Amino acid sequence: MDIITINEYDINLGPLGGPMSRFLKSKAYSRLCIIADENTEALCLPRLEPLLEAYEWTTVVVPPGEQHKKLETCASIWKQMMDARIDRQSLLINLGGGVIGDMGGFCASTFKRGVDFVQVPTTLLSQVDASIGGKLGIDFAQVKNSIGLFCDPQAVFIDPAFLDTLPREELRSGFAEIIKHSLIADEEQWRTIRKIEALDAVDWPSLIGPSLSIKQDIVKEDPLEQGLRKALNFGHTIGHAIESFALNSAEPLLHGEAVAVGMVCEAFLSSRLLGLPAEDLETISHFLLRIYGHYPLEERHFDPLLQLMKNDKKNEGGKINFSLLPAPGSVKVNCTAEPSHIEDSLLYYKGLPGR
Amino acid sequence: MDIITINEYDINLGPLGGPMSRFLKSKAYSRLCIIADENTEALCLPRLEPLLEAYEWTTVVVPPGEQHKKLETCASIWKQMMDARIDRQSLLINLGGGVIGDMGGFCASTFKRGVDFVQVPTTLLSQVDASIGGKLGIDFAQVKNSIGLFCDPQAVFIDPAFLDTLPREELRSGFAEIIKHSLIADEEQWRTIRKIEALDAVDWPSLIGPSLSIKQDIVKEDPLEQGLRKALNFGHTIGHAIESFALNSAEPLLHGEAVAVGMVCEAFLSSRLLGLPAEDLETISHFLLRIYGHYPLEERHFDPLLQLMKNDKKNEGGKINFSLLPAPGSVKVNCTAEPSHIEDSLLYYKGLPGR
16 A cells, blocks of 8 residues: 655555545545446446445446547536535545546536545556546547646545456556656666567556656646646657547547557657657557557548647647657657658558558 | 736736736737627727737637526637637637626636636626636536636736726626625725715726725635635625526526625525614615615525525535625624525515615
């Protein structure tokens, strides 16, 4: 059981029971409201319920999936919170993956101008990434996370036992952020990770701790993403565009699957613009294709993808903003790339050998 | 020209030109976006335009009125901001009354997780009340301001010249907050105000300064409404319910008109629960009826009004929360009243002689 304090809130890593009970006892909430999706209601809520016996609590359940991380779902959550008479002395518990954490946190921090919330991330992706750092929001007008705000939870509870409830592709999606953390900040860990041949043999809890630490160190330095925190965007400028694009296609991608494509393309940009050695580009690309396969990108997709990138929140003054790798284990923020370079990177990805 | 600094932002009282130009020059915004309604676009924007010549700017125009302060209008504003390529280096200028300030500020502070905004309030109500204090939001599920957050603007520009553009009932609505400020904090000002026989003779700029000061003093002490700031809620628990109720009736009320009804009812509660002298109750009631007339409240409205009060953000642990007057010029927060008392106060209002 580890406790790490970041900007006034604790991140508890380990079995949920003890720390959650202590947290609730230290506060005096009038009501609890659990936000879950249909999967976490069935698979994860039963582990939480015994801790809630002494409290008046209610659940708000939404359909699972990124396609429901939108304003209409927020309206439904807010309406159910209102019907359940949630007030400013209540606590929201977000039980689920990144969609539930981002959207539930956004709903909490805008309901009656702000209700306390805690994050209980149940996917690998949200355990190492989405639950840390106070970024909340929803997708809007086909642009990921374009409506939202920064607001810290009261606490985060990361229990690796929830990973047992996950399908394999969800674990693989979360793994992308672990890979990213190693690529931007920890060459040693990257050397270890790149040897992984198959996901079945991975001991996830042993990877979560170090990955969390990288993210926390960065977020502590720069909570509002004014500088250093942009390091975490490696793979995400192109990855977000791919994810938004795929969201409306017959073959939607999970976040990490899209970021894996983005990391290949942005590693290419890194080699072209920052001199990332060709050998490292090759190692990164081949490793990511081995784990994630080859997404069927086509040239007619390039224009809509560029349009999506132009609307990215990370841009400044109309330039598309990237965080790129001079070398594995280090990162340079505020790089810009011309549309022609970006197209080249998509072509590079397209031309890689499939599996 | 007065400048008052509150929690890191300036409130500029006086002609708009100089301070707005100095503010814009002190920053380096990539684009400006003016949020206006159809009225302020026609009547107020022409005064702002000369100051914007050196900038790339765009307007987002929404229909006027409280009935448009809702999620659907936010979606339209966000979409237009996105189409105009507003980014985190842009500035939003909210040009209008409380609806534009509250909703435009909410849209700004949630767009791409937060874009800077300034308030240029154009109504008396927003000049003395809504533009100060960082409360942002929209109405939802028939409950006023139930979705929103606290976020400070970069600056506020209060130019009494805009009051010339207002119809008489808008001035009268704003006057209610000036009356409230005197009743909760300045008995001297209340003695002056209560002598006002008709609105035509009032010198508004002379009332704005003192009224702003009362609000600022309170907000500075308690920005997140955890205690003292609740003083400003006098008249608003019942007033908000009346306003929400009237919003869906054939005869909607302006905010101040509803608060005037609320202040009469809550002065009655003050006399019943805190011993406000009968003579003061009578003076307050008669003055408010002289200025605002008699709203046709009916007994069949009482139940829906109580339901609306039970959903008020200000409640804690299921109790309906009031700020009441022990005497004119002083206020007690966190009072609660039983439904039967609240019904008596509505009956008292209903039984007052009409004009």
